[in-house]
Structures are given as structure tokens and as C-alpha cells.
Amino acid sequence: MAGNSPVEAVRKVRSIIGPLNIPDSEAEAQSALEALRNGEAPTPQQLTALEIVVRLLRPVVLLRNGQLDDLPETTNRDLRPVELKDAWSKFQTIAKQYVGSVGRIEDARSRHVGTGFVVGAGLVATNRHVLAVLSSGAEVLAPGAGRIVFKQEYLATNSAADIAALVEVVAIHPVKDIVILRADTAARMPVAFVDGVPTAGANIVTIGFPGKDEANNPLFLTSVFDGKFGVKSAALGEVLDGTAASDIFHDCSTTQGNSGSPVFVVSTGQVTGIHRSGYFMYRNEAVSSAEIRALL
Amino acid sequence: MGAQTKPSDPVVVTFEQISKAIGSDEAMGNLGEASGRDATIDPVQKATIMAGVGNVLRMLQDAERTAGAKVLTAPHDARAARLQSLVASGEAANLRYAALPSGGLEAMFDTNDWSGWATVVWEKLKHLIPHPMVRPKTDVAASLPDKCRIAVLGDWGTGLYGAPKIGAAVRQDRDPFDLLLHLGDVYYSGTSSEVDQRFLEIWPTRRGAINRALNSNHEMYSGGDAYFGRTLPAFGQEGSYFAYQNSQWTLIGLDVAYKDHAIDDEQVRWLTEVVRKAGDRKIVLFSHHQLYSNLEKEQGAKLWSHPGFGELLLSKRIFAWYWGHEHRCTVYEAPDTNFGIWARCIGHSGMPQSRDLTIGLSRATGPAYERADWRFCPAVTVEGNPLPRAVVLEGRNEFIIGEEDKFTPHGYAVLNIDGVHLEEEVRSATGEVIYSKRLV
Structure with missing residues (x-):
């Protein structure tokens, strides 16, 4: 592996995908997308147009005081149906009870490693490769090896109550990239799971802590995340074609710090999966929540 | 490793x-x-x-x-x-x-x-640097007998399915051939090893026959190194485009793949001169890419949009054109309106082609279509060019074992030129004539 284990490799791949289809009104953006997919360099003007479309169609919004921000305005651009705006308003309300249950996972030196979320009393789900980083591959948590910070909002300060030590490994999925860790989750509400996986085109949201990952996202990173990395953010996207059984493909904008982010269904506020990896301009991948429930 | x-x-x-x-x-x-x-x-x-x-x-x-x-x-x-x-x-x-x-x-x-x-x-x-284009040294067409026979195989370079059968049929044909022509495509990207295994080692050479191969998109995908560096020398072929003629006919092979589905200025100048020297002879073109398609979205807009080439096409100087690229056999029943060309797609010599766009077409009727499952493709206007009704070969492919019902049949074409006459045949992969027509 030339010093690059599969676990480390996975950790480094989280990606901005962008919308698969660009609205007819955005011809410049469409040209840029086609050029990129054909392996050709778009013009700077086309790239700018695409950057705007990616940001508006696959928006990332911040959480402040446990509340999801509104979606960014798409003034003079008919890029977002009214139904989606309404669905987002409803989701803001439903998700309020769960957003405090999503935390940033850090290593012993408080470095951002991934994302985790409460799945039961004292139980946190994240990716197995996140555990591998915390444990240097041993998959056993030493005292002080990791912690979860449940707030970590933009321009906000964490209190001691927002931070819990990750104390032990409860369960490791034998095949899928999921582990259950024990932590003091206090009164935080476990997320609600949904059975089955959504159909292609369904609106979903990842909530997590995107890190700055220019290597895997050579374009759009700054504009999509507005330069705000490592803080609690929600990314709106869609389920992609090919989703089946335990694998969910999606295009929510995520980066390496999103490992272990819950994937919410916008219409219900329930969690359909756990984000695990991605490939720039192609697809991100999550594991179905059924696989998490099997560990609980 | x-x-x-x-x-x-x-x-x-x-x-x-x-x-x-x-x-x-x-x-x-x-x-x-x-x-x-x-x-x-x-x-x-x-x-x-x-x-x-x-x-x-x-x-x-x-x-x-x-x-x-x-x-x-x-x-x-x-x-x-x-x-x-x-x-x-x-x-x-x-x-x-x-x-x-x-x-x-x-x-x-x-x-x-x-x-x-x-x-x-x-x-x-990463981007490849393509092999330099190798051009013919002369615009004087090489000679063909007034009575000659030509085998045309398109998209044959799979080494699989009907392709070896077609090779055997050409090799075992009782009548001699004067020219064996491949319309291009060696899969996946025409690398040296692919050109060797899927093309040169199994190409059906015949004593006395000239072998010619046209450039294609799949051969250019690897930069064209094997096409220019192996195929052309193996065939004794001077360049990627060429011309042959007898007293009545001028046959021209074009390279419309080096510039993907387009033609370069220098080749158009060469072509213009070959056509000028052809005098009153009828002109037949061969290429990998199509000028147009009645079933697929991909069209030859870059070809007819080239000023010089477009002018030649609009002059209706081209009598017929045989192309591949689309992995079907399509025979238009009349010349198209804008260019006056008898167009044929002979791209069905080896690649599996799904039946999805043809299985629902109505069965072609008439004596000419009784020897196989031909379907009518209705007349359609493509980018301002009214195309006549065509027939397309349908049915099952007996050489894709276990998946026969999913793919259309493989085959090839034979052109018989005799003085002023051109008779074309479409043959099954095993050499049976399943369609024939005297164009003139």
C-alpha cells in the first residue's frame, strides 16, 4: 500500500458532486459540467456559472443555536421548486430535536476526525474508518483517545456539557463501514431510523462537520462551504440512481470531516443511512440505517 | 504482478x-x-x-x-x-x-x-498526445479492375461473437476479392496488443486482395499509435485515407476519426483533387463515422459543416457512402434529399448491439426483405435533411451464446462492381446473402 492503508485512503475521499442535471436556464453551467465530464477544461466564465449553480442547487447551510439556517436565496434564478422550500421549512422543525445529537469526533489532540450521532442512550454511530484513526488501527479505544463535541457551531463556544469522551467500542460491523461507540450522550435524542432506502431523486440531508479537503475537491470547495470548515453544517442533496439494498448513493456536498454523518430524509426527518465515502463529481456513498440497527 | x-x-x-x-x-x-x-x-x-x-x-x-x-x-x-x-x-x-x-x-x-x-x-x-496523422503521398487514385469485388466489415475488431465467423466466411468465400476493407474500431482502445489479437491475427486475408483499414474513434482512444504504427504497415497502406478507381468508379476511404467525427482541411483538399480527377466516374465514400443516423442522436454535423466538404456533399457528387460506428446494418431505400447519397451503415460485424430501438419496428415487406428480419425505419428529417425510409437488420444474434435474444445479428457487406454496375449484398455472419440490390 506504499504507506497508504485502505482506511487512510477512504478517510481522504469525500466529495462535492454537484447536481446531475442542470436547469435549462443555466446554459453556461451545463457547458462547464459537460466539459468536466468529458475531461476538458471549461472556460473560467463557464466554471464560475457552474460554481454558482452547485452552491445553489446543493447548498450547505450552517446550524446556529441548534437551528438549521434557511436555504440560500436563488434570486433571479429559478433553481429551486417551491415544494422543496416548503419541505425544507418542515425539515427545519422536525430536525431541531435531532441536530444536537450530531457531534464532531476528535482525536486525543482535539483534531477533527469525523462525525458521529446518537443512536441510543449512551451510543454513538460513526464510520469504522473513523475509529481506525482514533485507535491507530487497533479498533480499541484507549482512555482519552477520542471525544465527541455535540455543538461545534460556527462562531459559537462549546461548553463542557457539549463534550463527551468516547469510552469504548460497543460494536463493529463485520463488513460495512460502521461502528457503535459508547459515550455519555446525556439527554440527547437518538435519531429516528427509517426502514428501506429512498428512491433516486429523493431529497436528503447530511448533517456533519465538513473539513477543508482541497485534494479531493479541486473545485467549488470554498464557494460551496463559504470557507466555513469544521463546524456543524447541513448539506442538501438527492439520492442517486444505483442506490440499492444497503448502499445509498447521494450528492450532498460532503468532505473528509463528514465521515459518519447521518443522512436524513427531508420529508420525514428520519435517518436513512450513515455517510461513508465519495468521489468528486460522481457520487457519495452511505450505508443504509438498517445496517446500523443491526448493531444495536 | x-x-x-x-x-x-x-x-x-x-x-x-x-x-x-x-x-x-x-x-x-x-x-x-x-x-x-x-x-x-x-x-x-x-x-x-x-x-x-x-x-x-x-x-x-x-x-x-x-x-x-x-x-x-x-x-x-x-x-x-x-x-x-x-x-x-x-x-x-x-x-x-x-x-x-x-x-x-x-x-x-x-x-x-x-x-x-x-x-x-x-x-x-491524462491527455494523450495522438500519433501524427499519416497521409497518402499522392492524390492519384490507385487502380482497381473494372470488374471487382469488395468485402466491407465494420466495427469488426472484437475478436468475439460474429466477428470470427465473418472472418471465416470471407476467407472461405469461393469467389475472389479484390479489396478487403475494415471500416474501423478495434476494442477497447486499439492498443498494440488489442490490434494484434482482435484484428491483425484474425483478419481474413485473401490472395490477390488488397487490405485496407479505416481509422476510428476507438483506435484513436489510445492515440492511434497501433493503427498508424502496426495496422497500416501490416496492410501496406500508405495513409489513413486513400482512393482506388477503375474506368467507372472511384472508391475513397476517409479518415474522419483523427479529428473525432470531423474532417481536416488538408484531407478535404486531397479529396477535392481526387474527385476532380475522377471525371465522370461515380464516387463511393467509406468511413468509420456516419454522415447521419435515423436511430441515434449522434450526427455528422461537423462533416457537413466543413466548408469544402459540405460544398462537395451539397453538389450531390457523391453517389453512395458506406459507414460504420453505429453497430447496426441500415440500408436507406433512396438517396437523401440534401446530399443525394445512397447511405448504408455496415457497423454490425462484431459488437453486441441491443435490440431496444429496433425490436418494435414494423417488419419490412417485399421480396427484397424476405431473407432476413428486416424492419422499416420511417422516413425522418435529421437537422434539415429529409432522410428516406430505411430498413434495419433485426432479429437475434446466434453468436452471443446465452444472450441471443438481446442483440441484433452480425454480418458484413460485399460490393460487386462490374463496369457501370454496382450491386451490393448484405451477408449474414456465415456468408449467406440476406439482401441484395443493384444500385445502378
């Missing part, structure tokens, strides 16, 4: 194996690492390559989904083709082979050096 013992049969690269080779976590991660190490290109170029990889995966998946079977599929994309060639070659990987019931060997990919593999893949994904 490294290249494997040469497999006994042509190799098929399925989406499942490509997905493992470039879409798996290990591959993705190490490709990202390879990208990060590459200081020779800027972020936009890296982004295009990475976006292109995703598109490759998507296209290969779509192609296999459309095919509905584990058979050789070949999307029109250089990077996809190069990656298929790379996996098939076994370079920088551990490769096993599993026999596919439908024909060929499935490449079963594995590696214990993802970093090394990703470095090779990354290089394949």
Missing part, C-alpha cells in the same frame, strides 16, 4: 471489474493520492480528470445496463476505453480470467499494490 500470460481468447471487461479497479474505496483513495502527487497539472485539469473518472464509471454502467448482459460494451469515451484496455491488459495488476458463456474471458481484477495501480491509472486518464 504485471502483465499476465497472454490469454487464449479476447478479454471482456465488465462494469463490475472496472468498478473494482477504479471505483472501489482503495482505488478512489489512491487515485486521489496520485492526483495530489502530480505537480504537472493545475487544479482545473485535476478536476476534469476526476470528474471524467466518475463519468467513465457512469457510462460503463449505463452501457452494460443497456446491453443487459455481460458482453463487450464500448462507450464512446476515450478514458473509458483506455481504462478498459488497461484492465484487460493486466498491466500493474493481478489478473485472472473467467470464461464468459456469451464469449471471451472476463478479466477478474485484483491488486495488492493500489498505489502503483492508481499511478498507472492516473497517467492513462
